[in-house]
Amino acid sequence: MIFDDELSPAQGKNIEDALGRRVMDRAELILDIFATRARSSEAKMQVELAQLEYMLPRLTRMWTHLEKFRGGIGMRGPGETQLETDRRLINHRIKVLKERLADVKRAREVQRQSRRGVFRASLVGYTNAGKSSILRGLSGSGDVFVEDRLFATLDPLTRDVALGEGYHALVTDTVGFIRKLPHNLVASFRATLEEVMEAELLLHVIDASHATWEEQRFVVDQVLGELGALEKPVLHVFNKTDALDHENLTALQQRVGNLLPNSVFVSATAEDGLEPLRRALLTAVREQRPVSTVRLPLSDGRLLADLHRNGEVLEQHADDGSLVVTARVDDTLAARLRRGGATIDQG
Secondary structure, X not given: OEOOOOOOHHHHHHHHHHHOOOOEOHXXXXXXXXXXXXXXXXHHHHHHHHHHHHHHHHHHHHOOOOOOOOOOOOOOOHHHHHHHHHHHHHHHHHHHHHHHHHHHHHHHXXXXXXOOOOOEEEEEEEOOOOHHHHHHHHHOOOOOOOOOOOOOOOXXXXXXXEEEOOEEEEEEEXXXXXXXXXXXXXXXXHHHHHHHHHOOEEEEEEEOOOOOHHHHHHHXXXXXXHHOOOOOOEEEEXXXXXXXXXXXXHHHHHHHHHHOOOOEEOOOOOOOOOHXXXXXXXXXXXXXXXXXXXXXXXXXXXXXXXXXXHOXXXXXXXXXXXXXXEEEOOHHHHHHHHHOOOXXXXX
């Protein structure tokens, strides 16, 4: 019997005793689905951690079939002894997994440092909204895994996307959200979802053909709130418009125009169906990374290194004892360069 809500350990045990059959709650079912979808070592560790943290308070229920002796100092039943052993083993395994995931987190931070200076966007949204299809369509990368099923993607995947006019962006696909997502899972995938926190723009993908897309949008906003990402700029991307007829699409566009202005409507399967999103990304890059002319002393290697590390250098040449660099520079880097003595002309 499957329940659509999370059951406490006591509730699960009492229901199993009363019905005489196996009981699963929503959290356990979602964890089982995740376990079948995990492909990379990182995803497997994250799912295992979530499963163990879910299992730990429910161990007593698993050992009720063993007799427990009572009375007498030092008299313990085999069930109680096994219970203590299991708890100790599980706690040790949880500790090991957290340490390994911390190493993964540090490795990801190194990767992110190497990508500083390039505009970054993250695809977020309800599971099966079409995020992976959009990433594959934008990047033209055939190795992006796409399948019409829940939680097909558990690992973050970043691809370089050409936006035209020499502009590029790094777009990252992330794990899909779902209503009443188990808290253990959110915590375990926090290292992965940090890609969301590092992004300069969130692309909130919504399945335009789904009857309850408004509820799904609300769920995603709730999870983003739990992650502390609600302050990030968001572009709402209504996908799967090819599944709507003209009349329904027009009605949806009118409704969304009032509810969520500046949203884009795309289709990951139609020819040129992603062009509205590509144009929106190009506009976002231009707004946040204006092309600037930076003039700094030839001898100042520190400022030049900072510019290469955190900006997007397009061209540089020496001129009258100075180094003139044409680069895309955000406001934070521009302020730091000015404090170091550089002059910057934006335009």
